[in-house]
Structure formats: C-alpha cells, structure tokens
Amino acid sequence: MKPTKLTFVNGKPTLVSYDKVVRTENDKAYNYHRKVNDNEYMKFYHSTEWKHKRQEILERDYHLCQRCGMEAELVDHIIPSKDDWSDRLNSDNLQSLCRECHKVKTKREWMKHHKGMTRYMDINIVCGLPGSGKTTYVKQHMTEHDLIYDYDSLMCSLSGLNNHQTNHDIHDYIMLFFDQMLRKLKSEQTFNNVWIIRTLPDKKIDTLLSNYHHINHIVLITDPIVCEQRLREQKRQIEFQKVLNNFNGADFTGYRVVKNR
Numbered sequence: 627m628k629p630t631k632l633t634f635v636n637g638k639p640t641l642v643s644y645d646k647v648v649r650t651e652n653d654k655a656y657n658y659h660r661k662v663n664d665n666e667y668m669k670f671y672h673s674t675e676w677k678h679k680r681q682e683i684l685e686r687d688y689h690l691c692q693r694c695g696m697e698a699e700l701v702d703h704i705i706p707s708k709d710d711w712s713d714r715l716n717s718d719n720l721q722s723l724c725r726e727c728h729k730v731k732t733k734r735e736w737m738k739h740h741k742g743m744t745r746y747m748d749i750n751i752v753c754g755l756p757g758s759g760k761t762t763y764v765k766q767h768m769t770e771h772d773l774i775y776d777y778d779s780l781m782c783s784l785s786g787l788n789n790h791q792t793n794h795d796i797h798d799y800i801m802l803f804f805d806q807m808l809r810k811l812k813s814e815q816t817f818n819n820v821w822i823i824r825t826l827p828d829k830k831i832d833t834l835l836s837n838y839h840h841i842n843h844i845v846l847i848t849d850p851i852v853c854e855q856r857l858r859e860q861k862r863q864i865e866f867q868k869v870l871n872n873f874n875g876a877d878f879t880g881y882r883v884v885k886n887r
C-alpha cells in the first residue's frame with residue numbers, strides 16, 4: 627500500500643498519497659489574494675496614519691519587544707492585516723517586536739499558509755459533566771506542546787478558592803481571556819493540540835475556528851451517580867441537578883462519545 631500523508635485540500639484536512647503536491651494549489655490561492663490586495667496593502671504601510679500609529683505603539687511598549695524584552699525594531703499586527711484588514715489600526719491588535727521575534731512569528735504565519743507541508747494544530751473540545759473525568763482524560767491524551775484551557779482550574783487559580791466555588795466577578799475575566807485566546811488561535815498554528823475543557827458545547831467556538839483548524843468534538847459520558855459521588859468527595863459545591871438537566875438538554879450533534887468511568 628502506498629503511504630499517505632495528512633494535508634489540507636480546499637481548507638479541509640485530507641489524507642492524500644504521500645508524493646502528491648498540494649502546496650502549489652495553496653500557493654496559487656495565496657499569491658492571487660496577495661496580488662489583488664497588494665496595492666491597498668502598500669498604500670497603507672506608507673500612509674501617515676500608519677506611521678503615527680506605529681510611533682504610538684512603540685512608545686506605549688517602551689520600545690521593548692513584547693516577546694523577548696529586547697529593543698523593538700518594528701510594530702507587528704498580532705492577527706496579520708491580510709487576515710483581518712479591519713483591525714489594521716486597532717491598538718489592541720498591535721505589538722512592538724524585535725526583528726528576530728518577528729521572523730519567528732512570520733515563519734509561523736507562513737506555515738499556516740502551507741499547512742500540508744508541515745503540520746496543523748488540532749483543537750479538541752472536551753465536554754462532560756462536572757466530575758466526569760475531563761481533566762484526567764486530557765492529561766492522558768495531551769502531547770508535549772499543547773495548550774489546555776480549563777475553566778475550573780482557571781477559576782481556582784484566579785479566585786484562590788479551591789473548593790470549586792464560582793465567583794461571578796472572576797467568571798467574566800475567565801470568559802474575557804477565552805475570547806482573546808480564540809482570537810489569537812484563529813491565526814496561529816503554535817501548538818500540537820489545544821484542549822478546551824468545558825461542561826456544555828458552545829457553537830461560538832466552532833464558528834470562530836472552523837475555517838482555520840481541525841476541530842475534534844468529544845463528549846465524556848460518565849454515570850451521573852459516579853460524577854455526583856466524586857464531587858462530594860472533592861467537596862465541590864455545584865448545583866448538580868441543574869447542570870445535569872442542561873447537559874441532558876444540550877445538542878451534542880457531531881460529538882464523538884467517549885464512555886468514561
């Protein structure tokens with residue numbers, strides 16, 4: 627049998643024969659896109675508007691590279707301007723970088739446009755009832771260079787409470803971080819895997835990331851009696867019946883069911 631490789635065809639991860647060249651197709655699309663936009667693109671980088679903004683950002687960042695702390699030499703769009711043109715003058719999307727860090731970042735962005743050649747990042751959404759063993763599941767399946775977003779552990783570390791109480795003021799901060807994280811993930815291939823641990827599915831995540839990444843949906847099914855017992859043992863104060871009702875009513879279409887103990 628001929629060996630295969632995983633690559634992107636028309637934006638979808640596909641298994642193709644090992645020697646098939648898919649890269650040129652991606653290149654063509656990318657170059658066409660560039661050509662059409664180049665004119666506006668160059669005009670922007672020569673505009674007074676941009677020069678002023680650039681100076682403002684360097685001063686805001688004290689002329690320090692926001693990645694390594696050395697002297698900054700340029701101002702970078704966190705989400706590349708060609709990916710999100712509307713955000714090109716948004717200070718929140720701009721950062722000062724040194725040339726070396728910019729090179730590393732540009733290489734990552736290049737990889738994003740040539741996914742078939744290198745690797746792509748898997749996004750894994752792991753849902754399940756509280757106490758169903760989500761954190762353990764992720765720990766068992768993660769690799770060495772992964773990002774794990776776990777609402778519960780963020781709540782613990784930000785609130786200083788370790789009995790899994792929910793502080794509603796902190797909840798807002800955790801969600802804010804979640805939104806920012808999704809925004810950043812949208813344009814990067816930094817990790818082998820991203821794990822998003824949550825109780826219920828959230829269509830927003832799929833909408834935001836579907837064009838960019840391969841998303842795996844996993845739902846852990848654990849006997850509710852076992853979950854509740856675990857929560858009691860861990861002294862986690864959760865309105866379990868309410869969560870269970872929401873869980874039973876949620877739409878898990880497209881999710882892979884993993885039976886857990």
Ligand SMILES: [Zn+2]
Nearest residue numbers: 691694724727
């Ligand atoms: Zn740097």
